[in-house]
Amino acid sequence: MTGLKGAEWHARIECGARVSGAGFLVTRDKVLTCAHVVDSSDLDPVTVTFPQRPGDAPVAARVVAHGGWDGRTSELGDLAVLELDREVGIAPAPLAPADVAHGDRKLVAYGFPAGYDDDGTIAEFRTVAAQLLIGGEWIQLEAWSGHGQPLAVGFSGAAVTLVDTGQVIGMVTAAAGAPGVRTGRMMPTHVLARYWPDLSALVPAPGAARVRGMPGSAYLPRTDGLGSAYLPRTAGPAPAYLPRPTGPAPAHPHGAPATDLRHPYPYATPAPGPVHGAPTPPLGHPDGPRLRALVEKAARAGLDCDPVRLYAAAAGPFDPMPPPEGFGSLWSAAWFVLCEVDDPATVTRFADRLDALLTAPPRAETGAILVELGHSGAGDDLVRVEVSAYSAGRRHPVPAETVPKSRLRAYVQDRIEDAFCHLTPGADELIAFALPRDWLDWPVDRWEKGPDDDTPLGCVHPVVVTDHARRRTSTRHVLTSAWQHLDSRPGARVHRVGCDGLEDPRKLRLALQSEVCPAGFGATPRSARTRPHFETSLTAPAPVIVWSRRGCDPEEADCDGTSDCPGTAFLDALDTLVSRVPPTQLPRRVLSLRQRADAEDDHWARDIQLLWDDPRRFTDPHTTAVHRRSPVA
Template identity: 80%
Template sequence: MTGLRGAEWHARIECGGRVSGAGFLVARDKVLTCAHVIEDGDVAPVTVTFPQRPDEAPVAARVVTHGGWDGRTSELGDLAVLELDREPEIVPAPLAPADVAHDDRRLMAYGFPAGYDEDGTIAECRTVTELLLSGEWIQLETWSGHGQPLAVGFSGAAVTLVETGQVIGMVTAAAGAHGVRTGRMMPTRVLARYWPGLSALVPQPHGMRKQEPEHHFAPDPEPVAPVPGHPDGPRLRALVERAARAGLDCDPMRLYSAAAGSYDPLPPREGFGSLWSAAWFVLCEVDDPDTVTRFADRLDALLTAPPRPETGAILIELGHSGAGADLVRVEVSAYSAGRRHPVQAETVPKSLLRTCIQDRIEDAFCHLTPGADELIAFALPRDWLDWPVDRWEKGPDDDTPLGCVHPVVVTDHARRRTSTRHVLTSAWKRLDSRAGARVHRVACGGVEDPRKLRLALVQSEECLAGFGATSDAARTRPHFETSLTAPAPVIVWSRRGCDPDRADCTGASDCPGTAFLDALDTLVSHVPPAQLPRQVLNLRQLADAEEEHWARDIQLLWDDPRRFTDPHATAVHRRSPVA
């Protein structure tokens, strides 16, 4: 059988001294297997043997790439790359072209189920469609009604074309149920999403000039493999290589979302590990050739675009002074070029607060680069979060609302703690890939358990909590507090939302809070979270000329700690009463 003749690259994986699955050699010192096969590899030794070379001693291995599978929250990314301690004298597995057809062709997998731990055994199977389940797997079926079915011990085995011996994918699962003779395979084009190094080993698709794959591997090589036969394929490959050389700061998820058509597949739930992974997805998984062209055009535009404008921020921290109810502690800082510039710290009467802030904002702008994309943030005690700071006058001789001139946001003093900033920074790194925000609506009735709200904000994709009632409404105040402490990176409400004293409101269509949430949904669905302050500025400018505009009294709590980084911050500042 061609599938085994000379195929010494088939591997048996042992974890902690027991056979846990299969694998296959793809480069001189790299073996592919499933992540669940080496699930205990962080605490137990992993070794690889090659049954077709019985005289070859077991080789110790370590995990160098992991697809993200954890068996609890995600079944996706069930791939691991093992690096061998020494290179065996074995030719790596031949890989089939990424576009090779395998519908209803005879396939073979070599695994190590119970009773065949030493020598292994063969299962013959086939695919009846190349449809990707969950964007990741292709279903396998047993070739005939008798013979060895796929079972535990085949995970990580290469799936090969019987007539050529070329690898088209890897077994990731068997049905498990008695009498069900099916399984799942992750094709090589999906494997390459998780490990870009594999794309450098996949040979040319049919119809293009043939190149022999190189059977060696360097850490994270630039993709040199040919790409599927699209007219813009070579151009896209050249652009990706150019982007890698230039160190382009590019979000692959956002780039794909901008290029994808209405009927193109959704991107993988776990995202793209690299720009090449996104390009490979476009070339292998998308049927519309125009998407490839759009993707290449947008990448080309990023490479030729002028540099992004510098950002700057002004932080105004207000707090109870402790010296009297009429006194307010004010501390103003400017953030520019990764540095904090203290402007002024003082205690002033409430009657002089606005004048003081007007002066200090002018002083702070002296530290920002002219033309930088500015942001003004008010850090307030929790009981002051509803203050209409965006409606305060810009200056003593200019009564234009501050929020109609600059992006103005608020945040909570308590969220200035280092541990909370750490959580928020991690959240924003995930949000950077979003082309739009999703609102978790907290309706006026406040019927949702606040504990469930916390879970939704922490674990789901919603990044924005929207409130139909005002922030001091008794029925939703627990939910507001939960959103602050979760912490939700973005919280939006209206200072004139549903009447806080109207305890019987259920959030029907005639409720002003419901109308506000509906308008908010429409606004944020196509706005990246990072651009919300600038978008709200535009809304405030419109609402200033229209008394009944839905966004006239919008309050935006927007909290991205990266706008306020200070590598030279002192311990005194971090622990100051208003820090």
């Protein structure tokens, strides 16, 4: 029988000197089985035997990855990865393409039920016609005929194999257990890869040839000692099988009904859980091989990207949500797109976005220093100062202190120097002053760089201000969304607020919210005419607000916003600047303007004040701990 002939990779698992189930070899030193098969591995030794190699000694093994199964029969993630004490001279199991798990084809499993503990026995069955994943995880198995060996205790962890090709399409996890009910469940390989991302690189792409010798395909040996795989024939030499990605598999946090094969419970059908579709993508999707090549390239390059965000950006309105536990790797996300998404256009969009990430120019490392100044509450002459450095996604606070205003500049100089110690040398730095609303006009960019250097701070580093009240989490959420819109723009249009203040502040709020853009003011924040507009811009919230500290004050100059008004001239120059500079680069562009204005008394940007608020440059000030999931081993 093709499903077993020469398949030395079938394994028998013993835990605590008793046969507890089956498994199958996927690399020279890794065996997959069910977690419940080795649930006592923390107390009892685990050994693996390969019955098709009679005479070979058992090999000791240990659990190195776990799908999150926690001992309840209703729990998902019933997968354990065993690492052998030594590599074995056995070709690993050939894995079928990820889109062949469904269909009315004969399947076999090789297990070790009672009475067949030593040599094992074979059960024959088929998958149901409906292309569904029960509970988002299992495919139902039905007996091929009304006689023969049913699935029973001892088949847990057995490879489910196509008879005609000998390829593995999944792993047995559960059986009915009730007399006369000849059904069970398997976990297909692309779901196994969701829990153990290393498997993703071993599963051939959907659409690869399924039958040895099929025209237009080739059965190619891998070059890394991991067995063989069906790969589509392409022009030129056969592609090398590339290294597997590394990284822990995520634990699965929620449960769904199942019955494991270790316990022959009567199969009382529980209330059904959610049933998620797992549509088969079109055979030979044109972007399938391209997507796999891109993922392999990303793995080699160590691309840092969030697979869930990448999928969300590519998914269409009717595509399924990603698994609740997310994706353990970029490989897992790619298989989800190829195997569980119905819209073939999503594959193309996912590949296009991944390609863009790989071909984008490397981003310069960034660092930021946040200087938070506030009313101390202990007197008008005292200021509360807290300085933090942000580097590599972490916040490094510098000790805070309350100081008198007479010492404020010198104290801030010292704390900024301390904060620079936490930034990567050469990183694209930014210094942001978070100020109370009534201090936003302070000329912090003109403060001296140090006690022995009177160069204005804003002529040495990019200096911006922000409203301290905008540090609220809800406001940061809105601002982050606004900056995601601005990221793709080579420039922006300034929403001009003239000195006359004729625009209704309510309409200004609507305009700033409907079209994300910077707000520019011809008058200073001190102006009574435009103060309501300034407050509105702060709370809208506009991601960028620009004004001149020596701008027009219409109450003093009796200005009506005509063309000869200094505020109008400032807005005209600001329009030209902002339309040509991506918003993300404004702080550094304003640095250049300040350097030029420092040498020119009448330069329009001499007293420019830039309120620039991109929360992505700063981690949450109240979140300093990093939480990571790790597999149970």
